[in-house]
Amino acid sequence: MPAEATAPGAEDLITFSKTVGESDVYLFAGITGDLSPVHTDHEFMKRNSPFGERIAHGVLVLGFTSAASTIAADRMMRAYGWKSMASLGYDGIRFVAPVRIGKGSLIGAGSTITRDVPPDALAITRAEQKTIEGWAARKRKKQSGTQS
Numbered sequence: 041m042p043a044e045a046t047a048p049g050a051e052d053l054i055t056f057s058k059t060v061g062e063s064d065v066y067l068f069a070g071i072t073g074d075l076s077p078v079h080t081d082h083e084f085m086k087r088n089s090p091f092g093e094r095i096a097h098g099v100l101v102l103g104f105t106s107a108a109s110t111i112a113a114d115r116m117m118r119a120y121g122w123k124s125m126a127s128l129g130y131d132g133i134r135f136v137a138p139v140r141i142g143k144g145s146l147i148g149a150g151s152t153i154t155r156d157v158p159p160d161a162l163a164i165t166r167a168e169q170k171t172i173e174g175w176a177a178r179k180r181k182k183q184s185g186t187q188s
Contacts, residue, residue, distance in 0.1 A: 054115075056107040057176060060096040060141055073089035076158045102133060 066079070069075050074097055077084035085094050113125040 053106045054112045055179065056111065057180075058102050058104060059140055059143065060100070062141060064095055064100065065094070065141055067099055070097070072097070074099075086170075091138050091140070094141050096141060098135040101139045102130070105130060 065079050074092065078089070079094055079097055086092055109127050113127075117125055119137055125186055
């Protein structure tokens with residue numbers, strides 16, 4: 041590894057944010073053929089769903105993890121001097137909460153490995169969801185250079 045490069049550490053958090061809009065949902069529905077009223081029919085959802093409104097396709101939202109993965113891969117390629125990287129997959133995917141159309145979605149990815157991992161081993165860690173109110177707004181403000 042080059043001396044000036046620093047590999048991503050356990051404290052690193054990769055984030056990707058996106059507001060899922062009408063066009064995202066309808067284009068995804070058209071591409072995949074998933075025209076379920078859960079995603080396309082406001083009146084149906086108002087009458088028949090505890091969410092009370094349409095929600096984004098889970099797999100559409102899962103696609104955002106690809107953006108986070110690309111950010112992580114870019115960091116690792118720069119840190120280690122690699123020329124390319126590819127994802128080997130996503131394990132243990134669960135859709136635990138809806139993403140509402142027109143609402144911002146922030147995807148965070150990170151692992152905290154707390155013990156040594158032997159060669160040729162795979163370390164997997166999971167954490168309970170932690171919701172940090174206002175975090176995304178503070179991050180956007182910091183990225184834009186706006187001071188409070």
